[in-house]
Amino acid sequence: MPDANTLAAPALRRPRIIRSYLLIALAVTALVLVVFGPSFLDRFSLNVLTRSMIYALLAITVDLLWGYTGILTFGQAAFFGVGAYASAMVLSHVGGSPALIALSFALAILVPVVLGLLVGWLSFYHGSTPLYATVVSLVVPIVITQIVYSGGTWTGSSSGLVGYWGLPLGLAGFFRLSGLCLVVAAVAACIFVRSDAGKVLIAIRDNDTRCAYLGLNTQKIRILLTAVLAGVAGLAGFLFANASGVVAPENTGFVFGTELVVWTALGGRGTIIGPVLGTIGIDFLSANLSGRLPFLYQLLIGSLFVLMIIFLPNGLAAIATAAFSRFGGRSGDALDNPKLVALDDAERQSAPIGAGDPLLKIEGLKKAYGSQIVLQGIDVEIRAGELVSLVGPNGAGKTTLMRCLSDGREDIDGRISVSGADISGLVPNRIVGLGVGRKFQVASVFDSLTVAECLRMARASLDRPNWFAQSRELALPAPAVEILTLTGLSGLLGQKVSLLSHGQKQALELAMVVALEPRLILLDEPTAGLTKTERTTIGTVLQRLTGDLGLAAILVEHDLEFVRDISSRIVVLHQGKLVLDGSVDEVVNSQTVKEIYSGGGHD
Amino acid sequence: MLILDILTTAAVLFIVSAGLLAIFGVLKIINFAHGAWLTIGAYCAVIVAGLGLNPWLALPLAFLVGGALGGVTEHFIVRPLYQRPLDAILATWGLGIVVGQLITLWFGRDVQFTPGLLSGTVDVFGISYSLYRLFALGAAVVIGLGFAFLLEGTRLGLTAQAVIMNETLAKGLGIDTGKVRLATFVIGTGLTALAGVLLTPLTSVDPTMGVAWLIGAFMLVMVAGSSFGALAVACLVFGGAQVIVSTFVSPILGGITVAVLCALVLRISPKGFARA
């Protein structure tokens, strides 16, 4: 651990500082433009740009949902429309006194947030698919539009609401207000997505399963994000309703929702600034050109969009970012290395491990898929400090058993308990909370993040992540630090995970699982595809974790030499049944096991 | 009367959704340009009328034009996106915009009128009912049976089923899955254009007419999964609900019945009617 401390060199933190300066410069420029814009722009441009900037505010929300979190949504138009209608309805039916304007403002945000919670609850549940969320996001604007149509005089039906008095600001005032809101939102979004908490969104997009197995409730995060961004869309709706003095059903519709996605895509999703510039540029140009070549312009946008989706799914800005990082030195390369700190035992959050009772108890486990029985009559107990290997030929049920241990929603007979608590019905992130960490067969990490960010994600459910910045420190439990040091990953903390070798990814995932401070680790073929040296390292780490630190581990493994070298006990499965549970010597010398492995193994 | 309304509404929904289902079932790709293909079909009817030909000729013409354009689309737009289904939705939506604008450039954005394929009413059980809506019912049955035959009775259908069930195995048996996909897309889009012709007597024809039908069809297909039988059931149930809500509550709310009910059904049973 002391050698790990010396790894981060503060002098090498320049790119991040450059980036911050760039952001500040951009924000200041934008503010100057917003403040002085009305003095040199004509009425038409002011009008159009006010609208464009409000749309750009919406594009930011689409980008956060789609570009960062991977939720393709057409529904932001609905929240925008609801916000706009909420304020317009108060202003036209109740009145426009300052108090009522404040009320309309509050409603314009509150109503979309509530609707957002509802939509989020509908869209994101355990086992929901990304496609289903998109489906809901299509239905919501359609429903809202139809409700507006059937609202009679309340909503003005198809002609919308006009002629109400809202905020007493002139053309220039609305321009400045919208611009200010846009700049504030853009800066806040930029800071958030670069912060530790913001990386959670990318982690969810990259690998939802891994997030859940790091103890994060991804569905809840998605629902909250949807609700918050619905509120921002509602704010945009409030601005729009006041600035334009008219709201119409089209403002809530699904076609508008798709336009937002098109603008975000063309600007470059996942960049915040790209969608803002894209939206302003396209909306402003189309207002200017629609007089002369209306259909050709739409045609051009449509064609560009198709080409973009096929050939440049990450948008133009992605090329710019790539070029920038090539130009300014590879951004990942050890430059952003945070300082690695080992948590003291006192700071560690898990309770000390009691020796007496079994950590894991499996009683009479039976699992069937339809009529096919995969596991039957499995009874195993595992205590702290044991390293139990699970072996057996293909189809013996090893991976199924691991799945039953880490996901309580698997439909099983029998009982599985961790530290005395029955896990049936528990979703994976709850079982992680009981102290069970799972390492998958294929290294399950976050490809778009750096090594340090992945590790921080593993701590996100235990230590509150920083919402405003990227921490300069990476505090991990001592065993995780040890894995990083042993495998050389401690020198690559700033490296993008996609650039790691297969073996390094496996080691990283193991370090992430250990960073959760589990009492029991489930490992599914941790040595598959590793070199001899890497295998030895993993073996050493596992023996140290169980032997010296008192964790328990269950290992599914095909490499029987490896199993023989490191296990304290071996459990043999064959055709879904437990054939043998004994010491290494007992299993190696067993006649039954020999038969299973040399012949067809028929009984 | 109500029952006839339910049946014929379900029939129209079925006709409109069948092509989308064929593509989704085999390719697992949602063709968001579906609305554009309906529009293309409808404008084939406009062209045929403009040339003074027999309006029924629009049906084969639409099938050919729709299928040919579908083939080009599969090759250049859909093929690179099989691994990215959400992007495929977006790309086909973009294609829909392009098609809509091209039609606008060519024909203008005004509503076009086409001569009715069948006009007048007939007496059914003592009620006089639109002949064309009854014809639509027949057409839906023909399309449904046609697909049943295509899937169950032909080699193409068998290979398509194989691709749906287990694409890896289909490849391992030497089936050229690329060709199956192309053929499915061509048939699906051809059929959609044909459905567009069948819609002309029921709705006005303009460049954005397809979008109105897209969401309903899309939701029905989501619920139906990859089965035509399930689609027929879904059309009957949700079409029926739509007619009832429109008649007794409000026609505007009736318009969203299908979408809302489908979304709720999917929330409760993510596989929809396919394996219920």
Place this chain on the structure above:
Amino acid sequence: MTEAAAMPQATTDAAPAKLEVAGLTSGYGAIDVLNGVSFEIRPAEIFALMGKNGMGKTTLLKTILGLVPARKGEIRLDGRAVTGTGPAALIAGGIGYAPQEQPLFQDLSIRDNLRLAMKSDRHMKDGFERAFGYFPFLAERRQQRAGTLSGGEQKMFILARALMLRPKLLLIDEISEGLQPSVVQRISSVLKQERDEFGTTILLVEQNLDFALGLADHWAVLKRGGIDDAGAMEAATRERILEHLRI
């Protein structure tokens, strides 16, 4: 058996190998499952590729068939490079494949399953007759869902489906897995007869040592993505392979 094994060796040494794999590397995602695999099989030879689970045996078959793209190296059939050719063309060119995982369409009839393996419906009748000739019980059950076949029957069906096309090179993935000795025996004799009668070259991927020993002329052991050991069948072979397979 020794006779059959020796014969083709002697007569065809001059001809190009039926299948030659040189420096083959392939895998999924970031992982190379195979790493520079090289071996060759003479015409009409039965070649057993042994190895424990997870060593890349199935991936090797899939790469040969073009289901998984080769990343490095070359595959030659009768001396002609076929690397990069798709499965449809290779199967049409005379390769048969009996896969191990999800090898048939459970919900389709046996008849339709066979039909899907044929290039067209033109010679359907002949194909059926050939397939049913190997295992007559299939003929009675041709209209039943393939899912109703028991594990052993499925294995026989998969073999019949591959043999029905009369392939020149047959790739078989763990056909003996989980089968009763009597069924293994039956499959063994069908394969032997097929080779003797039609000169079929067979690549067996196996874990069942006794089945492989009784059939193969040559063997190799695949370990961690490469050939670890190889040779012709001799008296001491059994012990030598067992050494590789045991715990």
